[in-house]
Amino acid sequence: MTAETTPGTSTAAGVGGLVDGFGRVATDLRVSLTDRCNLRCTYCMPAEGLDWLPRPELLTDDEIVRLVTIGVERLGITEVRFTGGEPLLRRGLPGIIERVAALTPRPKQSVTTNGLALARTAPALKAAGLDRVNVSLDTLDPERFRTLTRRDRLHDVVAGMAAAAAAGLAPVKVNAVLMRGVNDREAPDLLAWCLERGYELRFIEQMPLDAQHGWDRTRMVTAEEILRDLSAAFRLDPEGDAARGSAPAERWLVDGGPGRVGVIGTVTRPFCGACDRTRLTADGQIRNCLFAREESDLRAALRGGADDDELADRWRAAMAVKKAGAGIDDPTFLQPARPMSAIGG
Ligand code: SAM
Ligand code: SF4
Secondary structure, eight states, X not given: OOTTTSTTOOOSSOTTOEEOTTSOEEOEEEEEOOSOOSOOOTTTSOTTOOOOOOGGGSOOHHHHHHHHHHHHHHHOOOEEEEESSOGGGOTTHHHHHHHHHTSSSOOEEEEEEOSTTHHHHHHHHHHHTOOEEEEEOOOSOHXXXXXXXXXXXHHHHHHHHHHHHHTTOOXXXXXXXXXXXXTTTOHHHHHHHHHHHTOEEEEEOOOSOOTTOOOOGGGOOOHHHHHHHHHTTSOEEEOOHHHHTTOSOEEEXXXXXXXXXXXXXXXXXXXXXXXXXXXXXXXXXXXXXXXOSOOEEHHHHHHTTOOHXXXXXXXXXXXXXXXXXOOTTSTTOOOOSSOHHHHOO
């Protein structure tokens, strides 16, 4: 980082990285590949699904690779996470991963998925160059899974995780959202189940990003409650800030290790000060925060003939105005227009 381009910063994103007014440097890119999904988790979308983005509005595989290449080669992106919607619904995913893996410097690549298609795709994704997967699993009870996701597919998720581990997509990380009166008693069982299999579990506080706008702060299961329930069953030793780095999860060693558990307290323990993320939606919008209410349209510029320099400049400009924090606990907080499934979680 040179003093001319980004005064006051000392990170290693390279010349002209994605720096905001608070000196944070974004090196972790979340790419949403589709807003569609084959589950209907109640905290995410309604039973009937949503008005999906029209196909012509979605970035093509080539457009995604071009933007990721600009991110990696010019803007200092070192990690790429594919998400959605359900990213495994995107047929071109192995090809995209293969092309991104060929970039210099090669970024780390991971996928956040509901796991339904992993049993079938894990070996090909690994062969294409994928490093890791995060699989979402909120309950171990088949009936509760059916209620929570509105599909009877627990078995497929469990098989998908095993296939990912067997393919070497390790460590398998597991994301769980707890909902009061639904699965909030399951935290210790989920942790024991993950520890047995060598999976790394992270609980995520439920956020106001559901399409139905049904989130209620007073009913949310907080990080503190989750930790209290886990502590009744396990000894938890904090890993500390050094191990956390810019990761959103605070982590604890479980029963002396090596197993760990993480808690992402986006609402009650926000980590905005260390945020290193930038987001690209499936329709080519840059978002500088999950909760941002403004986006920057890279697709229009790209399809209008902008060259790589101009696209990089637009991306930098979008990140430069990132706010200090998401402000969920602020009384003036307004939920973004897009739901989580259309932003890319
Ligand atoms: N479909 C994939 C999946 O479920 O892993 C990827 C997209 S999903 C939006 C990404 C993550 O966001 C999942 O772990 C999901 O549980 C989480 N998520 C969705 N809606 C949420 C909400 N309102 N609050 C907190 N997490 C949420
Ligand atoms: Fe689909 Fe993921 Fe949303 Fe569940 S959380 S409905 S799997 S996008």
